[in-house]
Amino acid sequence: MDMSHIPDLITPAIPVFVITVIAEALWVKKLRQERGESIKGHTWKDTLASLSMGLGNVAVSVFWKGVAFAGYAALYHLTPLRMGHGLVAWVLLFFLEDLCYYAFHRVHHESRFFWASHVVHHSSQHYNLSTALRQTWTPMTGWVFWAPLALLGFSPELIVTQQAVSLLYQYWIHTEAIDRLPRPVEWLFNTPSHHRAHHASNAAYIDVNYAGILIIWDRLFGTFVPETERPIYGLTKNLTTHNPVRIAFHEFAAIARDAARPGPLSQRLGYIFRNPAWKPKEASQPAETPPVEAAPSAP
Template identity: 35%
Template sequence: MLLLSLFDGKKIPLDNLEHIERNAPDIIVWAAPAMFFFAALEFIISWKQDHKYYEKKETFGSIMVGLGNVVVSALLKATLLYGAVCVYNLIPWRMTLNWWTFLPCYIIFDFCSYWAHRISHAQRFWWATHIAHHSGEHYNLTVSFRLSWVQDLKIIFFLPVAFLGFHPIIIFVVNQIAILFQFWVHTEYIRKMPRFIEYIFATPSNHRVHHGSQEKYIDKNFGATFIFWDRLFGTYQPEEEQVIYGITSPLPKEKKANPLYLNFHEYLDIWKDVKKAKGFRKKCHFIFGSPAGIAMRKKEAAAAR
């Protein structure tokens, strides 16, 4: 009976979307003051201790990318909710709005996030929606603000969550909590945590590895909240040597504070490569090939000239 009542959700009238939007909490907006406070606190401590975890242009770029992402997310909120409601109304196994459905939704959402993240590193088209987050050469709390303005293209990887029948408000809350979780892992100040936490969660130590540009760290530790996905699928790497942050082809120093460049430079590079490439197959390779492989071949070609 409990299972039957769980899947007894009623269709949401589309003309009631404004009510749903008002009742979908903007958790990230509420949390923003605390996030900026802790980022400012880390900056002050880092400056006083002369740790050089922050760099002026890069930090400004992170903040501008973050503010732009907030604007984009606010503009897309109604559209994304509308889509979630349409899917919810389409399927017959709709779940009712129950608080305890948050946990299974979160776990499944994080599983989808692992694969979306992994594919974002495996195919250049999707890497272009993610590279802004990795282009920083310093690791601090403001790096969590560097979320691409076009990252919502990856919503396609999260459709299974909607088609499982979770209520749109639950999905909306899960998405925001998942984003907020990733704030605290972008710091040098939290080193290794207790072993059982390091084994289950994407801790600062685990996530620092993911931002590393060394060969042993590249394309490792994709888990957003849970690191056991990486252990399960063979992409886990513990933090060993000091991490060197950033991408394998560092950005020009004069561009580090430019949010437009940070968000779209990879698309420009893709366009240039596709224009130069001869043949459909090579053009597709520059769009969907491995970003690491393409970068390596371009470096080798440049060195051979």
């Protein structure tokens, strides 16, 4: 399918990504001298791993974007609805695409099969602009969440363009260099403060702030938590590698190992599709300690 008439917003932005990552690294180095360990900064190994993941995502997307576009086109031709390309269509799409992103993001945290793809983005123990580029090499798990837009009559061209706009917006919020913004902005939009909490492994921040552009969905659906305590970035069980291949596929391998364990089908499916923290009941409860018999009384 010919996609040449669709504007490519991501590829031209790659030089901007590189320049701003370098500029942020220099700026954060200065801030660390002023604020100490309250800001984490960059390390070369971590940043290069993130850039490698981003380049891999671009390579995979050369193929996958065409497949996804064809899928949207097929659904678009099935429905009699047509939203057109006017201002009203763009405004509606802005809100609906952002809601689709919220659903995509939430499910990719709450179901392990989907988390295996998304965990890549959370695998860094640093939080900076390079972290935004640490993207999955298995984007195929996301297509279904935007499919309803095609059935509602939004053209595939509009859908993929708005997806790119959302992705570009989310780039700048991956930073510790920007503190809280004015209150109206913090209330309506996803900001660095909100997204820092999302990337943290603190117990108070697990599975919160799924927003793309608008934070209103988290406020409506009860998943909003403000940044209060200092975030500890990364996973609850962090990786010890900067190898891009292991970062990309480690959770799929872990799912395969767990699903291969002896047990009923429900247990195997649980390991695949339930919450990433789920364990079978017998495995999640410590074995009972047998009672200690009292020593006989001395005669």
